[in-house]
Amino acid sequence: MNELYPIGDVARRTGLSVSAIRFYADEGVVAPTGLTEGGFRQYDVQAIARLELVRTLRDLGAGLDDIRRVLAEESTLQELAARHLRLVEDRLRQFRARRAVLRTIVRQQTTTDQVCLMHKLVSMSDDDRDQLISRFWDFVTDGLDVHPGYLDRLRSRRPHLPEEPSTEQLEAWIELAEIVRDEQFRTELRDHFRRAFGTEQGKLMATPEMLARAEQRRLLYLEAQAAHQAGVPADSPQARDIAERMAADSAGFVAAMTGDHDLDKARRSMIGFDRTRSAQTRAKLTGTNLMVRYTTLVATINGTSKPDPDKTAAVQEWMAAALRREGT
Known part of the structure; x- marks a missing residue:
């Protein structure tokens, strides 16, 4: 029989807060393995591993729907990573462009019209x-x-x-x-x-x-x-x-x-x-x-x-x- 852990122990093991673990249970992402007679949630090692994966994917910016599909094996981790990588790379390009514009503004006496122009220039195809x-x-x-x-x-x-x-x-x-x-x-x-x-x-x-x-x-x-x-x-x-x-x-x-x-x-x-x-x-x-x-x-x-x-x-x-x- 698998050992079950109370939610406080699970929080310490995963680095998630108790409220976050409850949230993922309520959203149907990772359900508790069982309940005590008093109605307190308990989790086995498999559930704890899933919660750790959820935390990692959330830290990487994945949404709950994507995480549900991965956990339900409706989508692979590689497919999720590929989709999210494209989003991250797009955002990186946008941030680089913004940083270049901001650095130019700081370095020069830039007018409002010039700021608009610079943004258009870095956004050109x-x-x-x-x-x-x-x-x-x-x-x-x-x-x-x-x-x-x-x-x-x-x-x-x-x-x-x-x-x-x-x-x-x-x-x-x-x-x-x-x-x-x-x-x-x-x-x-x-x-x-x-x-x-x-x-x-x-x-x-x-x-x-x-x-x-x-x-x-x-x-x-x-x-x-x-x-x-x-x-x-x-x-x-x-x-x-x-x-x-x-x-x-x-x-x-x-x-x-x-x-x-x-x-x-x-x-x-x-x-x-x-x-x-x-x-x-x-x-x-x-x-x-x-x-x-x-x-x-x-x-x-x-x-x-x-x-x-x-x-x-x-x-x-x-x-x-x-x-x-x-x-x-």
Whole structure:
């Protein structure tokens, strides 16, 4: 015969209050196993185990109807968990979006209208976000007379907010959505591209051949960056080899643009790199800085590497040191 326990003992064993145990009995979730002569409820170990399961499921947010179906074996625990997991994930997405909006409000002097806009931005569907970015690039590249391949390259730089974005990614999306809607930002970036590609030399920069050269240069820089981060000494043969190949690539790039191939000039330019002067020059390039801002936000949203002027400068100093040592 199974031992029966009074409701007070059951409460201590399960962590439920006596009133909660009575409630579950009255609702037909877990009935008492028996009653004493005085009418007091008693429970056996099986009933106690069911009450412990009820408590766990309630803590996880399950409703009484779902719990009844599980206990009656009309629904499996896995089916209940799958349904509830979907609800929890939806709520998590909503909370992340709300947190991103609230953090932005705290950080900025946000107006009531802006709050409404930010909430709409984080609630956008994938299609709505894609259309917003497409309209931005339609405006920026309108009338830009360059090779179609370059236009495709520009338009491919777009955010892809993951299914479960972090707060940082949502905040980046809010900022990106705001700037691509901003008339001044859009107009200044469009004017920058028109100036940059308004000459024959500018148009040449956007040809497939020059883009291929630019990609080759990017890969060479990544090789230099990896070596620098790995701690390869600037006076090592590996560093000198990378720096020399970068100088040759720079000379070849200039030669393709101007017809003037001067390796020594390219090497001198690399050796003379000055971080402060470079930062000052970069600060004056309004259009370039606008594009860096856009690219940085997209990279944050997509979870990819972001532009880092300080790291870039450190790699350039490393290559300059390699070339100087090679010449001594």
